Amino acid sequence: MLDGPSGETPPQVSQKTLNSPHIRRIGWEMAKGLPVQDAIKVVREKLAKRLVDPFYVEERQRRIEKEKELNVLLENSEFDVVTGLYNRGTLDGNEKTSPPRIGILEQEIDRMLRSKDKGQKSLTVAMFDIDFFKQVNDRFGHQVGDEVLRKVGETVLKHIRPYDHGVRYGGDEFIIIIPNGTGLDHAQATIERIRKEIAAIEFGKDGLNITTSFGMTNFTLEGKGKDNIKEIKEAMIKRADEALYKSKKEGRNRTTVAMRGINGETEFTEITPKDISEKNSLVETNYTKIKNFIRKSLGKKH
16 A cells, blocks of 8 residues: 555555556656655656647657558458458458448359359358367467468468458458359368368477368359348358358367258258268269260370
8 A cells, every 4th residue: 555654644546547557657756755645746747748748749649640540551451461361351341441342252242143154153151260279379379379370371272262262250260262163062172171181280399280160051143133242141151150060069170061951941961071082083083984085086095
């Protein structure tokens, strides 16, 4: 407790004041031999002079302007600095900017709705997060946590095409947007490659391994109107999120697909490595048949 000289009534000092940097200034004045009340008075006078001192006024204004500039940069930035992926603002867009920024998922939905070749196009959204990521930060520290996020970002960028989109949705949640694919099978194969490679990476000095859980959904053009882009976007993200939750509930480190059923209900299907290998094998078999047919037609043996 701060006591004044004998006979003086101790001043009423709030907890906020005790926790503020001003208490240290008061302590410095008391170290010069001033009673606590006089020390508080001196500090108050110095602070009052600062409010009108041209140097401090200019410095305060400079900091305010810098903060405004930083906020503008953050609003207009497209990429997450840790992962190198797009950030949440790029996914969602910003209607307040001039001109308004349209989110990348809405752009892809709009592009699909305007496409004349509807039967040949598809759009897949996958959402995933890092299993037990909070425990990674708590046990190994945020430096290792950032390394994990960076490696996850690198792995996503390695396996997606130039016109696919990888997004850090927030924290350890990510979204991958895969347009113009050959359907859900192509997207599933891409997602499984990403999931398996992340599981094989070792982080930090202790060789930490992490896993990821995925949820994905697909939207194929079926003559939808052009005025419900936001509704389609929200529905796709909602289904992908529900599928991700299903993967978590079923044991993590897996991929679940959520699709709208005939009756409008969401139907879930877990993707297993066997499913992917069988599809890849079928693709390879068909490719071999086509290649052999062409060679035979051209009269070539090899």
